[in-house]
Every structure is written in C-alpha cells, then in structure tokens.
Amino acid sequence: xxxxxxxxxxxxxxxxxxxxxxxxxxxxxxxxxxxxxxxxxxxxxxxxxxxxxxxxxxxxxxxxxxxxxxxxxxxxxxxxxxxxxxxxx
Numbered sequence: 001x002x003x004x005x006x007x008x009x010x011x012x013x014x015x016x017x018x019x020x021x022x023x024x025x026x027x028x029x030x031x032x033x034x035x036x037x038x039x040x041x042x043x044x045x046x047x048x049x050x051x052x053x054x055x056x057x058x059x060x061x062x063x064x065x066x067x068x069x070x071x072x073x074x075x076x077x078x079x080x081x082x083x084x085x086x087x088x089x
Contacts, residue, residue: 015068016043018053021060021078027053037066046076057083 017040018027025033026040034040043049046063053061058081065074 015040015066016046016049016076017041017064017066018043018049018056019062019064020058021062027056038068040066050077050079053081054079056081059083 015037017037019025020027020033023033025035026037028034028039029041043052049063053063060080061078062075063077063079065076066072067074
C-alpha cells in the first residue's frame with residue numbers, strides 16, 4: 001500500500017539504507033556498522049541518507065533501497081564520505 005504525504009511517495013516497506021561500498025555493511029541506528037541488513041538504520045528519503053553519508057568517516061558509499069519481502073537491493077545513489085579515500089581506486 002502506497003501513501004502520498006506532502007508530494008512524497010512513501011511505502012510502509014520502504015527501507016532506504018546507507019551501504020559502505022567496500023565492506024557491504026550498513027549504517028545502524030547506533031552509528032555502528034552491521035552486515036545484517038535488518039539492523040540497518042532506515043531513512044525516509046534518499047536525500048536525507050545521502051547528506052548523512054557524506055559526513056560519515058567512510059570512503060565510497062551507496063544509498064540502497066532494500067525490499068525485505070524479496071531480498072532485493074536497488075542502488076539509488078552513490079558518493080564519497082569524509083573518510084580517507086583508498087589510493088589507486
């Protein structure tokens with residue numbers, strides 16, 4: 001079931017996560033990293049997740065949409081955090 005709020009499309013199953021691109025770990029609510037996608041911190045919008053990820057001490061990151069019913073991931077955006085970038089990548 002989809003709900004429209006203030007011109008934003010929202011799904012009750014929306015799981016927008018920050019994924020560390022090198023380790024495939026997800027930012028958790030306690031600001032730690034987890035390999036368990038169900039423990040990842042979810043965001044209501046890709047822009048919010050992107051802005052937070054840019055300030056994390058990580059290198060490359062992905063903003064992903066996770067569909068728990070099917071186990072699928074959709075890569076929505078990517079960028080680089082404020083962490084040290086790897087030489088040669």
